[in-house]
Each structure stands twice: as structure tokens, then as C-alpha cells.
Amino acid sequence: MAISKRLCHVLHGPYLTDPRVRREAEALAELGWQVDVICLHEPGKPRRDVVNGVSVLRLPLARKRGSVLRYIFEYVAFLLLATLVLTVRIGKRYRVIHVNNMPDFLVFAALLPKLFGTKVVLDVHDPMPELFQSKYGLGKDSFVVRFLRWQLKWSMRFADAVITVSEEMRKLLNAVVPGLKVWVVMNLPNSSFVRTGQISESERFVSRNGFRLLYTGTVAERYGVRVAVEAMPKLRELIPGVSLRIVGSGDQLEELRTLAQDLGVSDCIEFCGTLPWTEIPKLIRESDLGISILLKDPHTDLCFTNKVVEYVTCGLPTVVSRTLTSEAYYSEEIVRFVEPGDVESFISAVVELYRDPDLRKKMSRNGIALSDRWNWETEKSKYVELIESLA
Known part of the structure; x- marks a missing residue:
């Protein structure tokens, strides 16, 4: 194997459930690159593995949600091991x-290889200062947030190239380091995912008992899943057989289980836990409405959530919180916007779409049409061009 065809992904997270990193790694492996991945431990998976031509090394460190200090310990420990x-x-x-961030300062794990000529790419999935503001209620001028901005700036300057997920994120990063070129590689599903998730209109909109809502992703306060749970008693009165399927894990999961029991709706809410990314198309086929109802804060305003683009390009009508990024990328012709954190706004949107199958069909067609220009195949060419130019 030629030296010029070797690349290593470093990821503080589980590899198998991160579709962005998997798509990037497998895209290069398909082109003949030798691709390695260094990532966190994944329960039930071997320390060393090969997945679709990508060599995976899982370090003996697992993600545990907790306080700021816990995250700092975990980030530093993973940095040292990597x-x-x-x-x-x-x-x-x-x-x-x-x-791949977070943390941004993980780029310094590549310090010695960089001194020997290796090029370093920083892929900013999430804005770390804004995320900590959101997660821990920190002020923008707090010591922790100011430190996170400082480390982001120097991490970007250390890297040979910086990638991010949306134009809104690019603008944010350019404000941190003015004049630095930031590549945008959107987090979009590949054509096989979309084909698997799509079904015909006659199947998707067939009259049947029930109306299933689908949420996939992290179960945490900032992602607004509680809004959907709180809406279920009223939705149950208005929509016969309504149900909610929640796929994912997070620090709010047990709280929502308890809330569902307290509200008397645990029988119509299914908590599925974390499932492999490859199973998501099947869940989309089985659903009537996708939901992504972020609360609004400095972090979620910048989120380009992959779940929304997966839903809409597979033809699943979707309810989305009105945020800076969602309004920049979607129109009312494709999604139904709701006000962040507003239970009544969410109920109104779900009931409207339930009662108007023609509107859902229109949204479904527009979402499927979007997949012609929003797809991983287009973004993959940008990513491969960047990597080839560095190598």
C-alpha cells in the first residue's frame, strides 16, 4: 500500500453509530486508502475490528455523561491515549x-506526526463553547466558555485544514479565526440509505389504525424530546392510535420514562434505546411523522441535525423547531415549523398534518426531490478532493 494512501480518523465517540465519520472513512477505503479509526470503547465490540474495509481500534475508555469535570477528565484521558x-x-x-471534535484540542494528539509531515484535519461537528453554554447553563463570558473559545482558536490554527457541517457553522468559525478557509461538508445520507428509507406513496399514506411519531438522536433537554412526551395526553385525545417512538440514549432518558408513566401515556411511547444507524431507514418506513424539536439556545441555533435531512429525503413529513439553521436550510414546503419549547405549537402542527394527508404528501414529494441535490455522493466529492489535495 502506498504511503500516500494512509489516513487515520480520531473520534472521541463510538464509531459504529457515527454516520458522518463512517461515511468519510468508507469513502476513502473504497478509493484504495488504508483507513484506520481510533475511537472510544463500544460495549460488546472487539478492541480491534475491521468494518467495511476500515480498521478500527477501540481504546479502553467509555463515554459517561456527567459534570463539566467528568467531561474534561474524559477528554484529557482520550487525548493522552490517542x-x-x-x-x-x-x-x-x-x-x-x-x-473529529469534540473536543477541538484533540488535534494536538497529532503533534508528533505533524512534525514529521503528516497533515492534520479538524472536523468541527459541534460548536464546543456554545454546547457547554447550552448543556450547563454557562454565561458566554464565563471562564469555561472563554477557555473553550481560546482552545478552539488555537486548535483551528494548528490544523492544516478545517471542515464543518453547515454554512452557519462556517460563519461562526470564521468569526473565531478571520480569513481562515473553512470547508463545508454537509452531514447528508447516502443514496442507499435514502433508497432503503423511501416507500411508495400508496404504502406511506395508506389508511391504517394509528399515527406514529419518530424521534431519533440524543435524548437530552436541549433536544426538546420532553415537549413531545408532554404533548402525548392531548394528542391521544385528538388522534386515534397515536404513538411516539424514541430511538437513542442520553441523560434525560430515565426522566422521560418517569414522565410518561406520570402522564399515563407510557403505553403509547416506545423507548428503543440506541440502535445501529443502519436500522434507521426501517424505522422511517414504519413512521408517519418525523420530529426534531430542539429548544432554542446558542448551540441548537447552529445545529444542522442529520435526523431531519434523513427524514425528509426519505419522504417522511417532519416537524422541526424554528431555529437560525433550520430556517436557513428548509422551507415550509418541506417541513412544518413549530416554536421551540412550545407544547401547544407542537400539538397544533401534529394535528394539522394528521388531518391533512394531502399536505403530508406534498411535503413528502418535496423532501424526496431535495435528495437529488442533497446527498452524500455530492458531499463525498468535496471531502475526497480536500483529502487528496493534502496528501
Whole structure:
């Protein structure tokens, strides 16, 4: 294998459930690159693995949700372990090391390889300062947030190239380091995912008992899943056989289970836990309405959630919170906007769509049409062009 075809992804997270990193790694493996991944431990998975031609090394460290101090400990521990692995592998002479945030300062794990000529890519999935503001209620001028801005700036300057997920995120990063070129590679599903998730109109809109809502993703306060649970008693009165399927895990999961029991709706809410990304198309086929109802804060205003684009390009009508990024990318012809955190607004939108199948059909057709220009195949060419130019 030619030296110029070696790349390593570094990910503080589980590889199998991160569709963005998997798509990027597998895109290069298909082109003949030798691709390695260094990631967190995944329960039930071997320490060393090969997934679709990508070599995966899972470090003996698992993600645990907790306080700011817990996250800092975990980030630093993973940084040290990743640094050790990359130092031991210095003989592999990676041409590119692709570091996925969070944390941003994980790029410094590639310090020694960079000194030997390896190019370093920083992929900013989430805005770390804004996320900590949202998650922990920190002020924008607090010490922690100011430190996170500082480390983001120097992490970007250290990297040879910076990638992010949307134009709104690019603008934010350019405000941190003015004049720095930031590549946008959107987090879009590939054509096989979309084909698997799509079904004919006669199947999707067939008259049947029940009306299923689908949420996939992290179950945390900022993602607004509680709004959907609180809406279920009223929705049950207005929509015969309504149900809610919640797929994912997070620090609010047990709270929502308890809330569902207290509201007397636990029999119509299904908590599925975390499922492989490859199972999501089946869930989309089985659903009547997708939901992504973020609360509004500095972080969620910048979120380009992959779940929404997966829903709409598969033809699933979707209810979406009105945020800066969602309004920049979607129109009312494709999604139904609701006010963030407003239970009554959510109920109104769901009931309206339930009662108007023609509107749902129109949204479904518009979402499927969007997949012609919004797809991973288009974004993949941008990513491969960048990596090839660095190598």
C-alpha cells in the first residue's frame, strides 16, 4: 500500500453509530486508502475490528455523561491515549490525520506526526463553547466558555485544514479565526440509505389504525424530546392510535420514562434505546411523522441535525423547531415549523398534518426531490478532493 494512501480518523465517540465519520472513512477505503479509526470503547465490540474495509481500534475508555469535570477528565484521558497510539504508529507515516471534535484540542494528539509531515484535519461537528453554554447553563463570558473559545482558536490554527457541517457553522468559525478557509461538508445520507428509507406513496399514506411519531438522536433537554412526551395526553385525545417512538440514549432518558408513566401515556411511547444507524431507514418506513424539536439556545441555533435531512429525503413529513439553521436550510414546503419549547405549537402542527394527508404528501414529494441535490455522493466529492489535495 502506498504511503500516500494512509489516513487515520480520531473520534472521541463510538464509531459504529457515527454516520458522518463512517461515511468519510468508507469513502476513502473504497478509493484504495488504508483507513484506520481510533475511537472510544463500544460495549460488546472487539478492541480491534475491521468494518467495511476500515480498521478500527477501540481504546479502553467509555463515554459517561456527567459534570463539566467528568467531561474534561474524559477528554484529557482520550487525548493522552490517542497521542500514545499515534506516537507508536509514527512508522505508518499517515499522510493525513482527521480529528473529529469534540473536543477541538484533540488535534494536538497529532503533534508528533505533524512534525514529521503528516497533515492534520479538524472536523468541527459541534460548536464546543456554545454546547457547554447550552448543556450547563454557562454565561458566554464565563471562564469555561472563554477557555473553550481560546482552545478552539488555537486548535483551528494548528490544523492544516478545517471542515464543518453547515454554512452557519462556517460563519461562526470564521468569526473565531478571520480569513481562515473553512470547508463545508454537509452531514447528508447516502443514496442507499435514502433508497432503503423511501416507500411508495400508496404504502406511506395508506389508511391504517394509528399515527406514529419518530424521534431519533440524543435524548437530552436541549433536544426538546420532553415537549413531545408532554404533548402525548392531548394528542391521544385528538388522534386515534397515536404513538411516539424514541430511538437513542442520553441523560434525560430515565426522566422521560418517569414522565410518561406520570402522564399515563407510557403505553403509547416506545423507548428503543440506541440502535445501529443502519436500522434507521426501517424505522422511517414504519413512521408517519418525523420530529426534531430542539429548544432554542446558542448551540441548537447552529445545529444542522442529520435526523431531519434523513427524514425528509426519505419522504417522511417532519416537524422541526424554528431555529437560525433550520430556517436557513428548509422551507415550509418541506417541513412544518413549530416554536421551540412550545407544547401547544407542537400539538397544533401534529394535528394539522394528521388531518391533512394531502399536505403530508406534498411535503413528502418535496423532501424526496431535495435528495437529488442533497446527498452524500455530492458531499463525498468535496471531502475526497480536500483529502487528496493534502496528501
